[in-house]
Amino acid sequence: MTAVTSVAPKRGRNVELALLMLAIGIIVVAYINVELALHGSLPPDLLYLVGGVAGVALIFHLVLRWRASYADPLILPIAVLLNGMGLVMIHRLDIAAGRSITGGLAFKQLTWTVIGVVIALTVLITLRDHRVLRRYTYTAALGALILLLLPLVPGLGKSAYGSRIWISVGGFSFQPAEIAKILLAIFFAGYLVQTRDVLSLAGRKVLGITFPRMRDLGPILFAWLISIAILVFETDLGTSLLLFGLFVSMLYVATERVSWIAIGLTLTAAGAYVAYLLFGHVQRRVLCWLDPFSPEGVDQCGQITTGLMGMASGGLLGHGLGQGRPWLTPLPESDYIFPSFGEEIGLVGVFALLLLYVLLVERGMRTAIGLRDGFGKLLAAGLAFVIALQVFVVVGGVTRVIPLTGLTLPFLSYGGSSLLTNWTLIALLLRISDHARRPVPDVDPADISSDTPTEVVKVA
């Protein structure tokens, strides 16, 4: 016998402010460390930089106080710290590559950060209630589909590093699949909240697991086909895995049925095996995953082997920021930023970064549990899964847990589209968590009496 009582949370805005200060402090210490190691003197622009980063964080904090005062106090400091650590590492790689401050990637990343924060704030201020998004369930699906197909449009799409996932408009290149992630999370949440009863109740039991009916398999097969299509036509294994993983995990959250995970894993395995048989680049990836140090592996897997060597030379405590040689690996600031960190802050530091991701995902899941509406629950869980899956795919790829696929590590990696998307995602999570933690207004029972009809329908 149990009773359910509700517990009102603390707002935690002051805690958030304190943690933000700590996060900014860590970024500053890391930056000083890089500059001292590489130039031997304190950077002249330190004050501007600290002021800029602290200003952006403070503005975000004040908007939260203003518009979402019950939002989760831990999400923003974690995001700021990860973003700042990424900036420091990118700056450090800029110096190593001989790029100037204004022409470097760090400056671009900083610009994208500011744009990302501005967009996130716009989302927070304009979107007062996340449930509005449910109205756009199918619009979001259409938008995501168009965004996913855009890179295939001749003239607009652009191939780079063997995949066709960029579009370039007027000198700017952008990965539309990044934004599609959020739109798909909205679509999946809206769709599953409608259909989850059918998906979870109908079906027959085989070996203790309830399997769905054939006709209910339609959506999962459709999602699978789309991700296969991305894999085949855009040769982007990472996005394909992410989208399908997102769908399967949200399906599981919505229905609580293990059979969906079994079906999802079977489909993934089947798709991966067929892709392995058909495509040369997938075969290369698998070779680099299973045996990068074999004679043919050493020829083809330079990136993965140097990345592993980098992390190995970092050891437990790392060489210290600015004192390793992470630039030896190709793409050290985007796909391979994790090994760059592994080399310079070691296993101990990298575990701290991973824990930050774990905590960020945990906050998303906690928000989902605390919410009272089904759509929001699924959306928050889906957004948390987007982060979790991305981290798993990237870190798993560079540490040879799974075959390497090109995805960016949220907030740490260099990449404008990824930053914009992740800040928007954080804004949505904050908005939803504000809803989850805000105490329910007390319903006054005296207002409800037998004289008033239950519902008044005004007929014109």
Place this chain on the structure above:
Amino acid sequence: MSALTLLVLRLGVLLLLWLFVFAIVGVLRSDLYGTRVVARTAVADTGGRRRRRARPTARRATTEPSHLVVTSGSLAGTTLTLKPNGTLIGRNPECTLVLDDDFSSGRHARLFAEGSHWYVEDLGSTNGTFLGSQQVTGPTQVHIGSSIRVGRTVLELRK
């Protein structure tokens, strides 16, 4: 720059990162919200806490009922403090006493006070509200100890 400064900074970054992680975990520990499930079998414990909170009402007049007790049904053993602005009973989650009873309506009945007397009123429920064996049609006065039946649940007012 001296090697010592760099060593201190290098370890300092790691220490600060972990300090941040532990600070967050520390906040997590105190950050409880949402709904809490309380074991109803430990009536002695929760009841004691409730009674302490309800003391101001109880002290006002000893003859006034201050508690609503579920005596039979799936929620048997539950006690609620009566609020002066009334208590709503039903299956709707908005109700003060949320029943887990298939035979009760969403908003089944209401208890309210007029002066020092308490009344029960049926809110148009499907299966009706009974005071003793009498079906409640309008607001009816309830005395301490008389049983109110809502669906399969029996309630009682206590001091």
